[in-house]
Structure formats: C-alpha cells, structure tokens
Amino acid sequence: MKYLVTGGAGFIGSNFIRFIFGKYRDAQIVNLDKLTYAGNLANLKDLENHPNYKFIKGDITDPKLMDELVSACDIVVNFAAETHVDRSILGPAEFVQTNIVGTHVLLDAVKKHDKRIHHISTDEVFGSLKLNDNARFNETTPYDPSSPYSASKASSDHLVRAYVRTFRVKATISNCSNNYGPYQFIEKLIPIIILHAVEDKKIPVYGKGENVRDWIQVEDHCHAIDLIISKGKIGETYLVGGNAEESNINIVKMILKQMGKPESLIEFVTDRKGHDLRYAIDSEKIEKELGFSRKYDLATGLKETVDWYLANQGWVEALRNKDYQKYYEQQYKR
Ligand code: NAD
Ligand code: TYD
Numbered sequence: 001m002k003y004l005v006t007g008g009a010g011f012i013g014s015n016f017i018r019f020i021f022g023k024y025r026d027a028q029i030v031n032l033d034k035l036t037y038a039g040n041l042a043n044l045k046d047l048e049n050h051p052n053y054k055f056i057k058g059d060i061t062d063p064k065l066m067d068e069l070v071s072a073c074d075i076v077v078n079f080a081a082e083t084h085v086d087r088s089i090l091g092p093a094e095f096v097q098t099n100i101v102g103t104h105v106l107l108d109a110v111k112k113h114d115k116r117i118h119h120i121s122t123d124e125v126f127g128s129l130k131l132n133d134n135a136r137f138n139e140t141t142p143y144d145p146s147s148p149y150s151a152s153k154a155s156s157d158h159l160v161r162a163y164v165r166t167f168r169v170k171a172t173i174s175n176c177s178n179n180y181g182p183y184q185f186i187e188k189l190i191p192i193i194i195l196h197a198v199e200d201k202k203i204p205v206y207g208k209g210e211n212v213r214d215w216i217q218v219e220d221h222c223h224a225i226d227l228i229i230s231k232g233k234i235g236e237t238y239l240v241g242g243n244a245e246e247s248n249i250n251i252v253k254m255i256l257k258q259m260g261k262p263e264s265l266i267e268f269v270t271d272r273k274g275h276d277l278r279y280a281i282d283s284e285k286i287e288k289e290l291g292f293s294r295k296y297d298l299a300t301g302l303k304e305t306v307d308w309y310l311a312n313q314g315w316v317e318a319l320r321n322k323d324y325q326k327y328y329e330q331q332y333k334r
Pocket of ligand 1: 007039120
C-alpha cells in the first residue's frame with residue numbers, strides 16, 4: 001500500500017511510520033510535513049534511508065502539492081495539525097489555517113482522485129466530562145469543544161463527515177485520548193514532568209491538578225489506526241482510549257516516585273483557561289468490531305517513557321531552541 005502520511009515528522013505520525021514499516025515490509029510511505037516547531041526529522045533518523053520512504057517538506061494547505069501527492073497514493077493518513085491547547089489559547093490563527101483549511105484542501109484532493117483518507121482526531125472535540133462520574137465519551141456523544149484547538153479539530157471532523165455524506169468520499173475518523181511515549185514534543189505534560197524532575201526544577205501543575213485524562217501509549221494508538229485502515233468501515237468513526245483514567249496530580253506523583261524525586265517539586269500554577277475537567281473514552285466499538293486491544297498498561301508505559309527520555313537527552317536538547325524558550329516564557333512566566 002502507498003501511504004501519504006501528513007504530519008509524519010511529529011510525535012504520533014513518526015511513531016505510526018515506524019509501526020507501519022515494522023509490520024508491512026512492502027509498505028511505501030511518503031511523509032509530507034511542514035516542519036513547524038513540532039516537526040522533527042530526528043524522530044525518523046533510523047528510517048531516513050529506508051528504500052520505501054520519502055520525505056517531502058510542504059504544507060497541507062497547498063492545493064497544488066496536495067493534488068500531486070494525493071494522486072500518487074492509495075491512502076492519506078492525516079496527522080498534520082497544530083496540536084497544543086496552550087498555544088491555541090495564545091494564538092488560534094494557525095490552528096484554523098492548518099486544522100480546518102488544511103483538512104479541506106486534503107479532502108478536495110481525495111475527492112478528485114477518488115482515494116481514501118483516514119483522519120486522526122481527538123477526544124477533546126467532545127468537551128468536558130464531570131469529575132467523579134462514570135460517564136464516558138462514545139461515538140454518539142455530541143461535539144462540544146472548549147479550546148480553539150479542539151474547536152478546530154471538531155471543524156475538521158465535520159468537514160470529513162460532510163464529504164462522506166455529500167460526495168461519498170471514502171473516509172474514516174478516529175478520536176483518540178491523550179497519547180504518551182517516545183518522541184512526544186517537550187511542551188506536553190508527561191515530557192515536562194520528566195524533564196523538569198531530572199533537573200530538580202519545579203513541575204507546573206495547572207489549577208489543583210484534579211483534571212483527569214485517559215492516557216494511551218502511542219504504539220497502541222498506532223495499532224488502532226492500522227486496524228481502522230485495514231478493517232474499518234468507510235464513513236465510520238472509531239473512538240480509541242487507553243482505559244487508563246488518571247488525574248494530572250497522580251501522573252506527576254507516579255513519575256516522581258519512579259524517578260526517585262520528591263513531591264516538593266510540584267508547583268500549583270494558574271489554571272488553563274477553559275480547562276476541561278475530565279476525558280474518558282468508551283472503546284467498546286473498536287474493541288468489539290475490529291478486535292482492538294492494548295499492549296501497554298499505564299505503569300509499564302510510563303516507566304518505558306521515563307527511560308526513553310532519560311536515554312535521549314540529545315534529542316531533547318535539540319528542541320530547546322529559541323521558539324521553545326519564547327513559548328515557555330509566555331506560558332509559564334506570566
Ligand atoms: P505534533 O504536534 O507532535 O505533530 C504535528 C505535525 O504536523 C508536526 O510534524 C508538524 O510539523 C506537522 N504540521 C503542522 N502543520 C502542518 C501543515 N500545515 N502541513 C503539514 N504538516 C504540518 O502532534 P501529534 O501529537 O503527533 O498529533 C498528531 C495528530 O493526532 C493531530 O492531528 C492531533 O490532533 C491528533 N491527536 C493527538 C493526541 C495527543 O495526545 N498527542 C491525541 C489525539 C489526537
Ligand atoms: P497536555 O499534555 O497539554 O494535553 P491536553 O491539554 O491535550 O490534554 O496536558 C495534559 C493535562 O495536563 C491537561 O489537563 C493540562 C495539564 N498540564 C499541566 O498541569 N501542566 C503543564 O505544564 C501542562 C503542559 C499541562
């Protein structure tokens with residue numbers, strides 16, 4: 001199969017490319033990525049000379065380039081996005097451009113060339129669940145996004161569905177919970193905890209740290225995407241969760257304990273605006289219909305992630321550039 005992976009130099013996209021080459025010897029992959037602050041070719045260093053792999057620097061909002069690349073593939077797997085909620089609060093414009101306009105450009109090319117697209121989305125489109133409650137998101141939950149990030153992802157999902165209904169475009173969507181694992185950009189919660197703890201720096205926990213996320217190891221997410229591509233029903237949406245709900249404060253404590261660091265490193269800071277309280281996913285549909293199961297439990301996944309970051313300090317250092325410093329100052333030193 002010829003894959004056009006967009007955003008393949010990011011966290012999940014690079015893990016997906018490695019997963020596909022590990023599973024399918026004859027897969028052909030074109031990785032199209034704009035290389036924003038979050039795109040990093042070092043994530044794929046081990047694969048850059050793979051005979052069936054090609055990297056192209058470009059933007060999913062470029063209709064001419066997307067037309068050309070989509071015409072040459074069998075399936076588009078769309079990871080390309082602006083992804084960090086806090087950055088979307090500081091400046092939403094890029095989120096609208098890439099996540100909404102970019103998805104539209106891809107859909108037009110997919111429609112024109114009668115190809116298939118799998119669109120990667122997030123559980124954040126459903127908004128917030130109550131704390132201390134058993135309710136979980138499923139495929140019938142109404143959309144109710146809170147942040148500019150989740151609103152832009154919600155818009156992209158709606159466009160995909162509209163193209164399925166109106167033009168019979170061959171599309172599937174997955175909405176996944178919070179991923180963690182190797183190659184996650186250093187601005188997200190779990191890398192922040194590990195990288196601050198290793199330097200005995202204070203760990204910024206928003207609000208009271210009571211917000212709950214459903215954590216999934218990135219390889220399990222990649223496995224789910226591969227299942228949807230190979231066995232999923234066209235036009236359908238699949239929710240993918242980690243079955244591992246945990247409050248932020250507990251995640252911090254688990255990692256500190258594993259690293260042998262004191263809880264006195266925890267610092268409660270000003271809460272995120274519009275901070276969703278809780279996400280939780282009911283993954284019954286993908287488990288029952290496609291036979292999805294996970295390889296990782298949270299404790300094992302976190303342990304391996306901590307070990308990975310500690311063993312890859314060079315990869316981390318290269319990301320601490322001017323853009324990151326500027327963002328960090330804006331986000332944490334207000
Ligand atoms: P990431 O920020 O690590 O990577 C995004 C990649 O997209 C980067 O390589 C970036 O350079 C590229 N990109 C951005 N704008 C582009 C453009 N206009 N054209 C081409 N490439 C562009 O993000 P991630 O965590 O790997 O997320 C990938 C996808 O998965 C996103 O669509 C995100 O919404 C979704 N998702 C993420 C999570 C999570 O926990 N990280 C959970 C559910 C869904
Ligand atoms: P994040 O990794 O940004 O993922 P998302 O916002 O997509 O869920 O954040 C995960 C949780 O951790 C979220 O509830 C916000 C919180 N958080 C902190 O408490 N401190 C931080 O420095 C960051 C980045 C996040």
